[in-house]
Amino acid sequence: MHDIESATDVKILIDAFYKKVVTDPIIGFFFTEVIDISWEKHIPIMNSFWCSVLFGTNSFHGNPMIKHFELDTKATLEQKHFERWLELWGSTIDENFIGEKANEAKLRAKNIAAVMQHKIAQTHHEKS
Numbered sequence: 145m146h147d148i149e150s151a152t153d154v155k156i157l158i159d160a161f162y163k164k165v166v167t168d169p170i171i172g173f174f175f176t177e178v179i180d181i182s183w184e185k186h187i188p189i190m191n192s193f194w195c196s197v198l199f200g201t202n203s204f205h206g207n208p209m210i211k212h213f214e215l216d217t218k219a220t221l222e223q224k225h226f227e228r229w230l231e232l233w234g235s236t237i238d239e240n241f242i243g244e245k246a247n248e249a250k251l252r253a254k255n256i257a258a259v260m261q262h263k264i265a266q267t268h269h270e271k272s
Contacts, residue, residue: 147243147244148198148246151195154198157249159187162183178218198252226257237250
């Protein structure tokens, strides 16, 4: 195994990750029942996002927070969903890569999930 070193490696990671996500009993339903997702659009966006995060490519243009707020209005995003997402992300990385960028990808995901979870919880609190 080697570290995440290129956009090709990010694509390998994203493809393997979403194969797990779609069939996952805890979070898969978001992608199969809650939203009508176009994989042809979603996968390149995720590749771009993670290339920007890990390599500073600035190829991603969008706001993932808004997308997750919208998703939360359709089906509540709970702590268990974020935990499972991180679990699948981490295991996918560990199955395919090893090294500094691989570790960074896990840490960045943990930080992103924490921020999203916090902001979504805030909106729940504000609504109640």
